[in-house]
Amino acid sequence: MIDISNQIKKLRIKKKLTQEDLALLLNVSLNKINNWENGNEDPDLKQLLILSEFFGVTIDQLITGKNRADSNSYLWYFIVKKWWVIFPIGGFITWMVNIWN
Numbered sequence: 001m002i003d004i005s006n007q008i009k010k011l012r013i014k015k016k017l018t019q020e021d022l023a024l025l026l027n028v029s030l031n032k033i034n035n036w037e038n039g040n041e042d043p044d045l046k047q048l049l050i051l052s053e054f055f056g057v058t059i060d061q062l063i064t065g066k067n068r069a070d071s072n073s074y075l076w077y078f079i080v081k082k083w084w085v086i087f088p089i090g091g092f093i094t095w096m097v098n099i100w101n
Contacts, residue, residue, distance in 0.1 A: 005039040
């Protein structure tokens, strides 16, 4: 799991903002931004909502650094590209169940 402090800093740098710029844009103190990025303080729920909207990410992405949609897209990729593995196994399981009933 990525530390939220690193994620905030990474997203801020990606937008080419200084801590001062981010503090002004979010209407919080520079000290608050500094504390978030240094891991001395975590944003509360309201601040997480504001940060996620500002950076265009979900709160989950903000906290973990992972995009859950990527995991789901891999599942769909596997189903679409590897369907030939899924159907024979499913057919075999169905056949085995029918035999034992």
